[in-house]
Amino acid sequence: MKALCWFGKKDVRVETVPDPQILNPRDAIVRITRTAICGSDLHLYDGYIPTLEQGDILGHEFMGEVVEVGREVKKLKVGDKVVVPFTICCGQCYFCKNELWSACDNTNPNAHVLEALNGHNAAGLFGYSHMYGGYAGGQAQYVRVPMADVGPIQVPNDIPDEKVLFLSDIFPTGYQAAEACDIKPGQVVAVWGCGPVGQFAIRSAFMLGAGRVIAIDRFPERLQLAARANAEVINYEETPDLIETLKTMTGARGPDACIDAVGMEAHGHSVDAYIDETKQALKLTFDRAMVLRQAMQVCRKGGVVSIPGVYGGFLDKVPFGSAFAKGLTLKMGQTHMLRYMKPLLERIQNSEIDPSEIISHRVTLQDAPRMYDVFCKKEDHCTKVVLDPWADGLAA
Amino acid sequence: MDNGKRFNFRSPENGNGSPFSTEQLKLATPLVGISAGAALAVFGASRKTWKGAAMAAAGGLLVFQGFRESHKTARPIHVERSFTISKPVGEVFNFWRNFENLPKFMRHLNTVEVTDQTRSHWEARAPLGTSISWEAQITDERENDYILWESLPGGAVEHRGSIQFRNAPFADATEVIVSLDYRPPVGKVGALFARLFGENPERQIREDLRRFKQLMEAGEIPTIEGQPSGRRSPFVRMMHAASAERTSVRERTSPVSA
Numbered sequence: 001m002k003a004l005c006w007f008g009k010k011d012v013r014v015e016t017v018p019d020p021q022i023l024n025p026r027d028a029i030v031r032i033t034r035t036a037i038c039g040s041d042l043h044l045y046d047g048y049i050p051t052l053e054q055g056d057i058l059g060h061e062f063m064g065e066v067v068e069v070g071r072e073v074k075k076l077k078v079g080d081k082v083v084v085p086f087t088i089c090c091g092q093c094y095f096c097k098n099e100l101w102s103a104c105d106n107t108n109p110n111a112h113v114l115e116a117l118n119g120h121n122a123a124g125l126f127g128y129s130h131m132y133g134g135y136a137g138g139q140a141q142y143v144r145v146p147m148a149d150v151g152p153i154q155v156p157n158d159i160p161d162e163k164v165l166f167l168s169d170i171f172p173t174g175y176q177a178a179e180a181c182d183i184k185p186g187q188v189v190a191v192w193g194c195g196p197v198g199q200f201a202i203r204s205a206f207m208l209g210a211g212r213v214i215a216i217d218r219f220p221e222r223l224q225l226a227a228r229a230n231a232e233v234i235n236y237e238e239t240p241d242l243i244e245t246l247k248t249m250t251g252a253r254g255p256d257a258c259i260d261a262v263g264m265e266a267h268g269h270s271v272d273a274y275i276d277e278t279k280q281a282l283k284l285t286f287d288r289a290m291v292l293r294q295a296m297q298v299c300r301k302g303g304v305v306s307i308p309g310v311y312g313g314f315l316d317k318v319p320f321g322s323a324f325a326k327g328l329t330l331k332m333g334q335t336h337m338l339r340y341m342k343p344l345l346e347r348i349q350n351s352e353i354d355p356s357e358i359i360s361h362r363v364t365l366q367d368a369p370r371m372y373d374v375f376c377k378k379e380d381h382c383t384k385v386v387l388d389p390w391a392d393g394l395a396a
Numbered sequence: 397m398d399n400g401k402r403f404n405f406r407s408p409e410n411g412n413g414s415p416f417s418t419e420q421l422k423l424a425t426p427l428v429g430i431s432a433g434a435a436l437a438v439f440g441a442s443r444k445t446w447k448g449a450a451m452a453a454a455g456g457l458l459v460f461q462g463f464r465e466s467h468k469t470a471r472p473i474h475v476e477r478s479f480t481i482s483k484p485v486g487e488v489f490n491f492w493r494n495f496e497n498l499p500k501f502m503r504h505l506n507t508v509e510v511t512d513q514t515r516s517h518w519e520a521r522a523p524l525g526t527s528i529s530w531e532a533q534i535t536d537e538r539e540n541d542y543i544l545w546e547s548l549p550g551g552a553v554e555h556r557g558s559i560q561f562r563n564a565p566f567a568d569a570t571e572v573i574v575s576l577d578y579r580p581p582v583g584k585v586g587a588l589f590a591r592l593f594g595e596n597p598e599r600q601i602r603e604d605l606r607r608f609k610q611l612m613e614a615g616e617i618p619t620i621e622g623q624p625s626g627r628r629s630p631f632v633r634m635m636h637a638a639s640a641e642r643t644s645v646r647e648r649t650s651p652v653s654a
Contacts, residue, residue, distance in 0.1 A: 024619060094480070097482065108618065112599070144623055
């Protein structure tokens with residue numbers, strides 16, 4: 001089959017590799033019909049996530065048709081159309097039983113690596129480095145899905161792939177970020193980063209009763225998408241003092257909740273932003289915590305800072321004193337996918353939201369390496385790239 | 397009650413003498429040499445005479461030899477690890493009590509054969525396709541509570557182990573605590589045994605227990621062995637590099653093609 005493989009920083013290629021096989025009794029093989037490049041794939045592309053190995057197949061947002069099941073798979077059947085969550089969950093451990101799905105104990109073959117790094121392990125992820133299990137990802141024609149009865153949800157055949165594809169990660173991730181804000185009717189939510197997760201966080205915040213959502217980014221096409229969802233938008237590159245602007249917009253209270261949908265590769269023009277970028281370039285830190293600092297600084301007293309953006313290591317200059325003084329609540333972590341996939345599928349079926357509106361590029365798998373570069377540089381008004389792994393050739 | 401104490405092999409409660417007593421004596425010998433040598437050296441040096449200097453030198457030699465001796469003698473190793481398994485105590489106990497199940501999650505074991513109610517024959521993988529084996533005997537057990545076992549004399553590996561099972565503070569879950577004491581024999585077999593448990597016996601036990609948990613809870617041990625990747629063998633990489641070089645030569649010679 002064809003698959004997109006990582007070979008190093010800014011080096012991904014489409015290779016012909018063997019087809020995946022059933023390795024464990026609870027595995028299934030899925031023929032992928034649509035897959036996408038996630039913003040968090042760019043952290044891999046930029047070389048900021050350790051423990052990737054040359055030749056690893058990337059991709060954790062995908063859907064398709066079940067073509068083979070292991071002997072212990074009872075629910076899924078060959079021919080089912082499924083969306084597969086990016087986290088792999090056993091369904092039997094303490095964490096799965098308590099709906100803390102992304103903390104699953106039993107799906108990471110390299111649990112000890114994360115345990116040494118973070119204190120505890122976490123669920124295995126598709127295509128997201130060996131410390132998260134090293135599972136081959138879904139930017140490919142086929143994928144092996146372990147614990148296939150737990151994660152994948154069946155979707156009706158008559159829904160177009162593009163409408164449900166983002167149930168695999170970014171829609172639930174944006175939704176969880178908004179849900180974590182504990183929004184009371186009419187409250188103000190600020191969202192840093194209007195990439196795909198930010199877009200779904202904005203839309204989810206409104207669904208959950210927010211009165212106003214303020215969206216912060218620097219790319220006009222992303223701000224337009226946010227505005228289309230009724231968010232008030234700020235281009236921070238044109239805003240001399242973001243904190244004061246946000247305070248002015250909220251009667252000096254600050255937003256009731258702040259969502260950091262940027263994470264470890266934040267950009268900015270302040271002194272600390274440049275220090276962060278230099279340190280990251282010198283491998284002195286994994287993370288640039290610019291957005292997190294601003295969110296903690298401006299959030300209303302007693303408010304919530306919700307962090308769907310990925311962080312990978314140790315942060316410095318985090319205004320913890322501010323968070324303490326204001327009694328902020330911090331919510332963060334990988335998405336507990338299975339809590340949200342079914343309810344959000346219903347919202348899609350009820351036409352409350354059409355996730356496909358964020359797609360800017362529809363290309364073939366062959367095109368993927370070029371699109372990583374385009375998405376990374378935010379060229380060509382790129383907001384979201386969807387790949388058809390079976391279409392031939394390169395787009396014009 | 398402090399259950400842990402019952403499993404401490406050096407506690408008098410455990411009775412009937414340690415199988416390591418002669419080993420412990422051997423271990424003590426170099427220590428005697430070191431302390432006596434040190435005392436002699438200090439005393440000799442304090443006298444500030446030729447005779448004293450000779451005493452100090454002799455003491456120093458004793459210390460040196462003592463340390464050399466102590467390095468040759470294998471140290472006893474004690475490992476203790478716990479894990480929580482989301483299955484009822486009875487189920488977890490029964491699975492472990494059938495020792496023939498252990499090779500399913502203990503990577504270094506080839507087979508365990510249960511020979512009678514308390515005895516079993518263990519065979520473990522050793523380097524270069526060889527194996528080592530020993531007999532083990534359950535010395536004490538209580539259903540759904542604990543199992544103690546030890547190796548019988550004459551085997552390749554002298555060790556004692558225990559596992560406790562207790563209710564976790566949430567429904568239908570078990571905390572298991574495994575403790576293992578072994579003294580790797582010196583010499584060739586000792587070296588094999590050391591490699592068997594790896595550089596880090598704690599890690600070996602921890603990963604065995606993790607696989608035990610995975611098998612009990614999820615019914616399988618997660619793996620990526622055998623999945624596709626774009627990794628290339630060193631040979632293919634070499635060929636690839638060579639062809640890339642050729643490509644770059646071609647590009648240099650015919651810039652028009654770009």
